[in-house]
Amino acid sequence: MSDDADHQDGNALAGLLSGVFAADITTVVRRCAFCGDASPLGAHRLYRAAGLVLRCPSCSDVALRAVERDGSVSVTWAGVFEVPTPTASA
């Protein structure tokens, strides 16, 4: 969608969000509430703005925002996230 040169991929969020979610977020598939596209978060586009903003690779809808401050992470997200059910060995 956008072709600016400064974004990265959702892969780069994995470390920060490993403290928030049990699943490896880069392989979690998100279905976009706006355009319906289903893509792994690792294939979403990551922008560093006021916090980290993850956008749908298809329509640029904001999928997730994460702001790290004072030892905590505030996360807001939009869309449907298919999270694998944790197993005993996870």
Add this chain to the structure above:
Amino acid sequence: MPPLSSERAARRVLWREAVVRDVVVETPRARTLALDVPDWPGHRAGQHLDVRLTAEDGYQAERSYSIASAPELDRVELTIELVDDGEVSPYFVEVVEPGDVFEVRGPVGGHFTWSADSGPEPLLLIAGGSGLVPLMAMVRHRAARASTVPTTLLVSARSPEDLLYADELVDAPALSIARTYTRTQPPGWTGFARRVNHDMLRAVAPAPDSGARVFVCGPTPFVELVTGLLVDLGFPPRTIHAERFGPTGGTS
């Protein structure tokens, strides 16, 4: 997405101390750091880790770096390239010595990974500059497992002096390595001497309908260019995995 219980979260978000065991000069601007990480849980080829440096005054800086070593190796290797005006990379490229200690968190990221157990589909790896690092982990893992998956590695570097792992980039059975030097070529060079384009991909890549798994890594403009070319040629977007470093080719 259910948050973790605090006990489980504490297990996962582990910052571990890493001790630098060895430092290897790769190019004038890049070093490989071999790390001992006690209780390292193992990684998959293509994953990265986060590094945290803490200054004496308590100031902290975090960066993400791709893991260069195969999972089969008994240490974790990072190859770090100097980023102009960077805050962190000069320490790793110009200052760090064996015995130094810093914190790492990881490995993280399961999307940009390949395993010898992933299946028999061909592998197409395309690197821009230090984007070669996580792809080299895949090549090394493939070799360590004696995988016969047909593999093509295309590396774009500005000059021979900038090429990482030059001595290791040799063809092997079912492994084909192509280079393009975009600015400066060695004397007598008859290979590619331009940015990646359609013709180059047609010449080196497996057929778009071969089911190949494709991994592209490098600075964001490079990845944007290459993934666009691949889609033009008919590679299904779902088979293309991308890792963009941002505008500068590194995360400083």
